[in-house]
Amino acid sequence: xxxxxxxxxxxxxxxxxxxxxxxxxxxxxxxxxxxxxxxxxxxxxxxxxxxxxxxxxxxxxxxxxxxxxxxxxxxxxxxxxxxxxxxxxxxxxxxxxxxxxxxxxxxxxxxxxxxxx
Amino acid sequence: xxxxxxxxxxxxxxxxxxxxxxxxxxxxxxxxxxxxxxxxxxxxxxxxxxxxxxxxxxxxxxxxxxxxxxxxxxxxxxxxxxxxxxxxxxxxxxxxxxxxxxxxxxxxxxxxxxx
Numbered sequence: 593x594x595x596x597x598x599x600x601x602x603x604x605x606x607x608x609x610x611x612x613x614x615x616x617x618x619x620x621x622x623x624x625x626x627x628x629x630x631x632x633x634x635x636x637x638x639x640x641x642x643x644x645x646x647x648x649x650x651x652x653x654x655x656x657x658x659x660x661x662x663x664x665x666x667x668x669x670x671x672x673x674x675x676x677x678x679x680x681x682x683x684x685x686x687x688x689x690x691x692x693x694x695x696x697x698x699x700x701x702x703x704x705x706x707x708x709x
Numbered sequence: 710x711x712x713x714x715x716x717x718x719x720x721x722x723x724x725x726x727x728x729x730x731x732x733x734x735x736x737x738x739x740x741x742x743x744x745x746x747x748x749x750x751x752x753x754x755x756x757x758x759x760x761x762x763x764x765x766x767x768x769x770x771x772x773x774x775x776x777x778x779x780x781x782x783x784x785x786x787x788x789x790x791x792x793x794x795x796x797x798x799x800x801x802x803x804x805x806x807x808x809x810x811x812x813x814x815x816x817x818x819x820x821x822x823x824x
Contacts, residue, residue, distance in 0.1 A: 624810075624811050626812070628815070633800075633818070633820070634817050634818060635713075635715070635802050635804075635815040635816050635817040635818045636753075636802070636804075636815040637815070638812065638814065638815075641810075641812060643810060643811075682752065682753070686811045695811055696743075696755060696758070697743075697755070697804075697813055699752045699753050700752065701751075701752050702751075702752050
């Protein structure tokens with residue numbers, strides 16, 4: 593079975609400070625990896641994704657993530673956060689290689705990023 | 710590109726009535742759409758996967774007779790909550806996509822409150 597663990601439920605940080613949101617996954621097959629952001633009372637917006645190739649992936653709003661296969665991690669980073677980055681962040685994986693015509697997204701529990709002035 | 714809309718954004722209904730939520734992919738065709746439910750301060754729970762022209766596939770524990778899903782076209786899927794009860798109050802989110810890159814694009818969500 594596959595699972596996604598987001599190690600921090602909440603991350604408080606001051607404006608302009610760097611931040612890292614941690615994500616580890618467990619899977620017996622290869623996976624695609626995603627980070628989504630959810631602002632209050634809204635749906636999810638794709639921040640970035642890793643499918644293959646370079647392990648450092650750059651996304652929108654200045655975020656980036658690095659895929660580490662040996663540590664089964666996909667941590668999200670931003671060098672300098674803004675107040676507007678306050679939101680819920682979800683790490684997710686799609687395990688590959690299953691039949692059935694579609695592959696389900698498996699979400700972590702989410703990390704609440706709170707940026708303070 | 711890859712915009713998904715949901716309608717309505719908020720709905721309040723009386724217990725026992727039925728509510729329909731629409732999910733549309735505005736600028737692409739989606740053979741597969743997904744319906745999620747999200748409880749306050751929780752992650753998304755996949756309810757069902759909707760494939761155009763065929764019956765939806767429900768996750769374990771989700772009542773298919775209560776949550777009716779129809780995917781009549783490549784751009785529209787609907788979720789009908791039948792005989793709604795207060796415990797059905799929640800935030801319902803759809804997504805569309807799949808394909809070679811498996812990227813799902815999410816709608817803005819529908820807040821359902823059953824009184």
